[in-house]
Amino acid sequence: MSNFRLQDRDVYKNNTINFLRCINFFNMESFLPQICEGLQHMSECVFVVLCQIVGTSQQVTMRREMIDIAEMIDRRITHHGTITMMVSGSQREGFRLKGSDIDIMFWPNNQCVIMDASQSEYYNTANTALILSESSESPPGFTLLRFPTPFADPVVISACVRMNNRLYTSSSLYRELTCSSVVPNSTLHGPCSSGILDGKEYDFAYCFVSDFWPPSVSLSTDRCHSWPNPQVVDDIVRNGCHFVAIGHPLGPHENEEWRISFSRAEYKLVSSMNHCQFLTYGLLKLFLKEVLNQQSDETSKLLCSYHMKTTVFWTIQQNTLPHWSPQNLLGGFWLCFKLLLKWVYEGICPNFFIPQNNLFLTKVHGSAQNRLFLQLNEFYKKGLACLLQSSSIRSYIIDILYNPTLSICMMMSEVDYDVEVADESTQCYYTIAQPCHITKYIHMIEQFVESPMTQYQVVVLQKFTSYVLHLTSFLLQNMYTFAGVNKQLYIAVKISCHMLKLAAKVGCISDMLYIAMYYYKTLRYSEALSVLEMTKVKLAQPYLMYRGSVDRERYNESVGGQSWSTKRRQAVAQDIILSPKICYISELLPEQQSALQNRSIRLMIPVFVMLHFLKFLCYRHIDTTSSQAALNELQVLIHHDQGMYVNNLFRDISWEILGICQQMTGNLQAALYSYQQSLAQYPFHRIQTATQRRIHDVVQSTLHQ
Template structure:
């Protein structure tokens, strides 16, 4: 009886060895598997170096990529354009030439394990995301000083010219003789009729405004998220992001976005706040009154349609 455990142990050991030998005959030894994997890596590396931006990149995946050769197993192969690059962080976009490269952002923050969301960065959205990254830096200066220690640590040793160019953010100045954004066309025309040639918009208000417009036809969720950020910014009017004299145009832009989404009640409130905080610097009251009239007429028309018929 005492030899029984020993016999079992020897039997299991012999069985394990037999299974290992059988697997090696089927899939190959560990050295063979590693050699196959390295061969595929080297082959693809050489092929991809010969590919221009106009060609497709081929990449083997699945069990064959891992070096296994299983009878009946399918062959998994991925193809993608050579001018497409996947980035995991928005800050990585600075290292690519977007003139000949299309960036795809992989966002796994809200995805289940093993999955990711891929978002193609158009030139407009890429520029916005890059701007958000730069403005989020702790040493970026607006109107008021930032933490001196963080600023010195970040820009120490740089010339004043480089500091001003990279680490100082000012308002967006739109020349009213040039129509940049169709949604702001009435405001620019209104200001121009009053001989106001500049429309000065806080940088974060413009950022969220453009983000809302760009994502509106691409991703509704991101567009509404941008509108939420704009609403929080304007409602709180936190300096130095929104100066007191800029609240009029900020409320106006918020109202435009809300009106575009069909939230007429919120838009009307924003236009009224824009009127309350109006500043002679902007001269956009004509455009605002027209927008308010459009909302009132639309509401009255809807109310008339909802009246019961006798």
């Protein structure tokens, strides 16, 4: 991008605005040829800029594919009677914009909503509770949920109310009961539990699922002539919908009604967009955040990202712009903006799936509606010059207009993609509810290996494979240790070691720590220390990639051009994941039990914390001086790290581990301080019960000294 003096920008400012005002009403055929050419060039440049901000087609594809395969795996390993989760919203769609929240939906997989009593024939009612949707008395897009048969779930029973001698589940009661069940200290926000985790806002929604498409929904192949195509429509209808716990403010049963959610369908629609359409959606999101919501307090909360998404859906389907390409991206934006302006003027924003459901009904009306329309109309008068108020793209537009021949190059290096792939893979977690079903998981891995997969899906499968191998190894060791049969134990140890080494081959550097953990657990301290020293050397390499931090030049020199599997094995480290149901290190059993009691599904320990912890434990049996040195390194790391090696969310378990080591050496005052620090952190791992018990033990020991 060329640079020029500030006064030069001022000279060309009026020319910029005048040029953009020329295309106020946006009719490509009416433009002078030179204006058309200039607009096309600007659109192409903005397209490239948005690729930098929103993501290239390859990046967006990678993000979606990795979430898709992770959830496909998670659904297959989730057993009946447990909770299913689904990433939704902008994160699922492929956005990674700064400030975007994380939306996750949870639902019980042994409870299903049906639209008609006749649909019950598709279920085994002995183990699946059926919920009947009754929408005749509710506004479009909302329904009541009735239980035609007795139900045993304690949360659902507590949320039930009786109306007309029938039992319904109250959305307001259900929302309150489930608000803090996933993350402590959450607050209610619409149908969701909301809060901030590690600087990121989240919205977690407990809901119910239906395998059927609501009869009131108008999406059909008859309506969709141009977009989406019939295959997408069939796929959407076949995958059903969800019901989230919030009623219509103007409905007759606001506290009991549930809103029909089309989150899964919306994701499929967004995925069916071409990249230009997706970037137009991204530009609308940026415009909303950086321009529209900055006008006044009165109007800043009236429009939301969902309105922008709905605008794009309708604009694409109406086919007013037959060809969406980089050359007419700004044209697509302007058509969406005009449709939004029309909706605000009329006070009607039709839901894409149920047009009778007016999304503006409860917010955009009266004086607020008038004020919002006047603001939008002022932007309309400015034409595309309104984009100059967007902080993300303003300077690019001015540069392009100052130098019409300017071209913006979009270059993403290999390491940039690798950083994002590594980061995305760390977001792929799995909940193995029953370790006894390990053989099924291994068989499932075999099926995936034999099926066609993209390179990004292979990354996720490799991570899952290493996770299953870790679990299987320690599970075998636990089983045969208690069996007390030497020959069986010998075979189990041999198989376990082989699986852990295999996991390290398909995993990353930090997977070697599971081998060290296993050696420590089986009293092979010297072998564990040998593995730890090798791991320490690898973690000290200047090209290490950990938590998005990497020396790009050295990384490229060392592993550039190699396969991702090789890169992971030689240059990538990730945090250690422990299932609370399996014993890895006996010293952490109280923490695992506390996490399990409080429904935490994993312990996540920073890789460098685990490295020093294991060195301390092993050296205690060999060399007390080296053991103290390892403890000193651990103490310096936890006391002085600024988030580079110890994630803020993992500081509770990190302080806990430091306290355990200090207590083992007899330094009770230091241990007490560390445990208190653990309690003071965000309770991400829900280990407070263990921490409080350890504090009690330390205090009692101090009193008896």
